[in-house]
Amino acid sequence: MTDARPILETKGLTMRFGGVVAVDNVDFSLAEGELRCLIGPNGAGKTTFFRCLTHQYKPTSGKVIYRGDEITGSHTHQIARRGIGIKTQVPSVFDGLDVRENIWLSARRNHKDREANRVVDEILERIGLTHLAHQLVGQLAHGERQGVELGIVLTGDPELILLDEPTAGMTHEEVHRTTEMIREINRTASLIVVEHDMQFIKAIANKVTVFNQGAILVEDTMENVLKNQQVRDVYLGKREVA
Amino acid sequence: MDTVALLIIEVLNGISSLALTCAGLAIIFGMMRVINFAHGEFMMLGGYTTVVATNAGVNIWISMLILSPLVVGIIGIISERLLIRFFYGRLVDTLIATWGLSLLLIGIVTAIFGNYITGVSAPLGNFALGQYQLSIYRLVLIGLAVLLFVGIYFVFTRTRLGLIARGTMQNPDQAAVLGISPPRVYMITFGIGAALTGLAGGLLAPISQIIPTVGFTYVAQAFITVITGGTGAITGTIVASGIFGTVRQLVTYETTPIIGGVVLLIVAVVLLRLLPQGITGKIFRRSL
Amino acid sequence: MKIALDLKSWNTRGLIFVGVVMLALLFAGPEVFDLFVLLKVILFVSTAMLALSMGFIWGFGGILCFGQSAFFGIGGYAYAIGVINMGESTVPILLSVLVPAAFAMLLGYFMFYGRLSDIYLAVVTLAVTLIFYAFIRSTSGEEYVIGNARLMGFNGISSIPVFNWPGFPNSPLWPDDIFYVATTLLILVYFGLRILLRSHFGRVVVAIKENETRAEYLGYDVRFYKMIAFSIGAGIAGLAGCLFVSFNNFINPDVFALGLAAQIIMWVLIGGVGTLVGPMLGSLALQMLYNWLGTQTFASFLNTYLVFGAIILIFVLAVPQGLQPTARLLALRFLPFTRPPEEKARGGGDD
Ligand SMILES: Nc1ncnc2c1ncn2[C@@H]1O[C@H](COP(=O)(O)OP(=O)(O)O)[C@@H](O)[C@H]1O
Ligand SMILES: [Mg+2]
Numbered sequence: 001m002t003d004a005r006p007i008l009e010t011k012g013l014t015m016r017f018g019g020v021v022a023v024d025n026v027d028f029s030l031a032e033g034e035l036r037c038l039i040g041p042n043g044a045g046k047t048t049f050f051r052c053l054t055h056q057y058k059p060t061s062g063k064v065i066y067r068g069d070e071i072t073g074s075h076t077h078q079i080a081r082r083g084i085g086i087k088t089q090v091p092s093v094f095d096g097l098d099v100r101e102n103i104w105l106s107a108r109r110n111h112k113d114r115e116a117n118r119v120v121d122e123i124l125e126r127i128g129l130t131h132l133a134h135q136l137v138g139q140l141a142h143g144e145r146q147g148v149e150l151g152i153v154l155t156g157d158p159e160l161i162l163l164d165e166p167t168a169g170m171t172h173e174e175v176h177r178t179t180e181m182i183r184e185i186n187r188t189a190s191l192i193v194v195e196h197d198m199q200f201i202k203a204i205a206n207k208v209t210v211f212n213q214g215a216i217l218v219e220d221t222m223e224n225v226l227k228n229q230q231v232r233d234v235y236l237g238k239r240e241v242a
Numbered sequence: 243m244d245t246v247a248l249l250i251i252e253v254l255n256g257i258s259s260l261a262l263t264c265a266g267l268a269i270i271f272g273m274m275r276v277i278n279f280a281h282g283e284f285m286m287l288g289g290y291t292t293v294v295a296t297n298a299g300v301n302i303w304i305s306m307l308i309l310s311p312l313v314v315g316i317i318g319i320i321s322e323r324l325l326i327r328f329f330y331g332r333l334v335d336t337l338i339a340t341w342g343l344s345l346l347l348i349g350i351v352t353a354i355f356g357n358y359i360t361g362v363s364a365p366l367g368n369f370a371l372g373q374y375q376l377s378i379y380r381l382v383l384i385g386l387a388v389l390l391f392v393g394i395y396f397v398f399t400r401t402r403l404g405l406i407a408r409g410t411m412q413n414p415d416q417a418a419v420l421g422i423s424p425p426r427v428y429m430i431t432f433g434i435g436a437a438l439t440g441l442a443g444g445l446l447a448p449i450s451q452i453i454p455t456v457g458f459t460y461v462a463q464a465f466i467t468v469i470t471g472g473t474g475a476i477t478g479t480i481v482a483s484g485i486f487g488t489v490r491q492l493v494t495y496e497t498t499p500i501i502g503g504v505v506l507l508i509v510a511v512v513l514l515r516l517l518p519q520g521i522t523g524k525i526f527r528r529s530l
Numbered sequence: 531m532k533i534a535l536d537l538k539s540w541n542t543r544g545l546i547f548v549g550v551v552m553l554a555l556l557f558a559g560p561e562v563f564d565l566f567v568l569l570k571v572i573l574f575v576s577t578a579m580l581a582l583s584m585g586f587i588w589g590f591g592g593i594l595c596f597g598q599s600a601f602f603g604i605g606g607y608a609y610a611i612g613v614i615n616m617g618e619s620t621v622p623i624l625l626s627v628l629v630p631a632a633f634a635m636l637l638g639y640f641m642f643y644g645r646l647s648d649i650y651l652a653v654v655t656l657a658v659t660l661i662f663y664a665f666i667r668s669t670s671g672e673e674y675v676i677g678n679a680r681l682m683g684f685n686g687i688s689s690i691p692v693f694n695w696p697g698f699p700n701s702p703l704w705p706d707d708i709f710y711v712a713t714t715l716l717i718l719v720y721f722g723l724r725i726l727l728r729s730h731f732g733r734v735v736v737a738i739k740e741n742e743t744r745a746e747y748l749g750y751d752v753r754f755y756k757m758i759a760f761s762i763g764a765g766i767a768g769l770a771g772c773l774f775v776s777f778n779n780f781i782n783p784d785v786f787a788l789g790l791a792a793q794i795i796m797w798v799l800i801g802g803v804g805t806l807v808g809p810m811l812g813s814l815a816l817q818m819l820y821n822w823l824g825t826q827t828f829a830s831f832l833n834t835y836l837v838f839g840a841i842i843l844i845f846v847l848a849v850p851q852g853l854q855p856t857a858r859l860l861a862l863r864f865l866p867f868t869r870p871p872e873e874k875a876r877g878g879g880d881d
Binding site: 277325328333334335337338339341342343344345346347348349350352353357454455458459461462463465466469498500503504507511514 | 594640641644646648649650652653654656657658660661664665668788792795799832833834835836837838839840841842843846847850
């Protein structure tokens with residue numbers, strides 16, 4: 001599956017907020033078809049890194065390159081149209097609309113009306129929310145909202161998907177289901193997934209990037225990362241204490 | 243030569259009156275993030291206080307420097323208690339609520355004093371600059387504006403009260419843990435902002451015409467200036483007042499005050515496209 | 531999505547109800563009202579349309595414009611200047627829609643593409659309105675002429691010709707006809723907006739109000755959608771201004787004054803943000819209250835500002851949802867027959 005050509009690269013990507021360097025000179029590369037996990041303690045800059053990729057924040061310096069083209073200065077909607085989808089850490093959905101309308105808005109951007117309705121039905125089935133189609137998303141449980149957001153993202157048929165803590169707040173069963181789904185998504189798209197759950201990471205990823213204080217600390221297989229003393233110090237060590 | 247001197251004084255006048263107009267808003271909106279659309283009416287009330295007190299025989303300096311801020315400060319605190327505190331953190335609701343307050347205040351003043359133009363004459367008389375007659379009071383006003391901003395800066399950086407206020411704005415929960423009562427701090431800070439606004443209204447009364455709706459002429463310019471100033475409210479307001487005051491006064495000198503206002507707006511919109519975070523968001527990062 | 535005629539749904543029932551009321555008004559109006567009342571009703575229709583434009587951009591587009599009256603005024607002046615120059619009303623009516631829409635597009639371009647925040651948008655639109663007010667007031671001099679039309683400053687333009695039948699400049703409409711035209715236009719605009727809101731464009735506009743960031747993540751250019759929605763709202767406001775001016779035969783700069791700007795916001799606030807019928811009812815209620823107060827001697831100390839300010843405060847503190855949703859909640863609670871068989875679990879947002 002994994003192909004050598006990078007789908008996404010960053011060169012010297014840096015994001016400063018006043019004195020805080022949230023993303024610090026990051027050189028990152030993701031191969032076509034790869035599934036990469038991003039880990040690191042809270043405040044390491046993972047979410048900010050994602051926001052720079054989608055131009056939600058304008059990076060202080062550095063470049064983002066997608067399929068060989070620089071997209072650093074593109075607008076968020078242009079980046080989305082190039083095929084990058086994002087599921088944010090706090091679910092970003094249309095709370096005042098129902099589940100169906102949420103998905104429809106995503107489907108209708110790429111499809112004609114009739115086709116869009118078919119896609120919506122399909123996605124609802126896939127994320128298992130058909131029975132909630134006419135519920136307001138604002139009234140759903142956290143895990144269900146996560147599901148809706150994932151559905152919205154999938155509907156857009158992105159080629160690269162950024163998932164920020166997709167299993168947070170999910171029940172055990174929902175986590176299992178999501179794991180399966182991410183595996184399935186990876187057949188057609190490249191993924192970067194921010195996660196804390198070690199079991200989950202072991203189940204899906206072969207390569208892991210560890211962020212610490214805005215910079216990449218280590219990039220290796222999960223096994224080696226687990227053995228790495230530096231990583232234990234900044235991340236796993238803290239978790240064991242906590 | 244005289245014309246150049248005159249123009250310089252005019253520009254300084256423009257800057258200082260704009261800065262005065264914005265001082266209270268820099269605190270209420272710039273620091274507290276409360277959108278007070280009744281800002282212009284607070285100024286109007288300060289103006290009426292000075293006019294009424296002076297006409298009743300009170301010394302004009304006492305009216306402007308003491309009574310106006312006192313009266314408007316109290317009105318500010320009452321408004322905060324009865325209205326504004328319910329809307330903290332809800333920008334659009336605050337906007338509408340204070341818009342209602344603004345109309346209500348105009349209505350009350352109109353009901354009491356009628357919809358007539360009043361005013362007081364400027365103290366201190368004139369001096370001659372070559373062929374021109376200039377009001378000494380206008381020069382004094384420039385000095386007062388400088389003093390006022392030095393005072394604000396001092397209070398908010400050097401005094402206990404100022405530090406508590408800034409700390410609470412940045413992190414109310416932390417302040418509460420330290421035994422400070424955020425609602426009280428908000429109330430007092432709002433009161434201080436209102437008092438400054440009243441002071442500005444009083445000080446500008448001798449050089450403007452006072453009618454119940456006079457606030458409308460201030461509010462848009464004040465907001466534009468403070469927003470353009472950016473996150474460092476006090477420094478930003480001074481710098482933005484400098485830019486806008488100069489532009490407005492020069493254009494007004496060449497054309498009419500209306501075109502001066504139009505150009506101010508255009509400059510503001512362009513500036514904000516270039517510096518979306520305001521002047522202090524980009525240039526003077528670490529300022530207050 | 532599917533636009534099925536589902537008679538059971540609250541929305542469809544509501545729409546049919548509104549349609550019936552409007553059509554009844556349309557056909558019965560001239561029969562029921564005498565001429566004096568009819569002229570008043572025509573003015574209500576024009577302000578209802580203005581309220582509708584604000585209800586759309588604020589309630590559905592999330593754009594809180596403090597200067598909707600500017601577009602009303604621009605539309606009015608565009609009609610006045612056009613009809614005085616052309617001696618015919620068809621093209622000026624179009625101008626009254628297109629000129630404010632184009633101006634809003636330009637203003638919207640700067641505001642939305644410049645990513646101005648909500649607050650700045652409110653301030654800028656208010657400032658623009660006040661500048662129009664000051665500028666038009668200062669145009670009493672002879673040099674301010676557009677073609678044959680003198681702007682006349684604060685005195686305003688009078689003797690503005692009323693609508694004529696298209697193609698027949700010498701056959702002006704009678705009050706009955708004007709009433710039909712105005713009401714028909716209002717109905718068309720209302721249902722036009724309803725259709726728009728069900729279209730892809732309208733849904734995206736609402737989605738942007740709900741969550742701008744997500745809309746961008748989906749690939750929608752929110753700046754463009756907002757600019758167009760803003761411009762549509764301005765065009766409708768301009769048409770309202772055109773109706774207003776042609777029935778009054780008169781316009782002056784007071785259309786740009788703060789009184790009207792404040793009232794528009796109140797109509798929507800009172801009627802309910804996020805509804806279309808609400809703002810229209812709000813405008814009606816407020817003007818009836820205002821007219822009534824004008825006839826009461828005890829109210830002589832009251833002035834517009836006092837009343838408006840008090841109303842805004844009462845609503846923002848006590849009835850923040852507005853009348854229409856509140857009335858609907860009360861009706862659902864106490865009048866069982868208004869309950870649809872199976873009410874969707876919705877949190878409001880539709881009429
Ligand atoms: N908008 C912002 N303004 C200021 N600081 C921010 C902003 N967003 C994030 N940060 C800071 O950037 C750092 C990284 O945060 P984040 O990217 O959320 O970390 P993570 O997702 O890894 O937990 C933190 O120190 C955070 O406080
Ligand atoms: Mg995060």
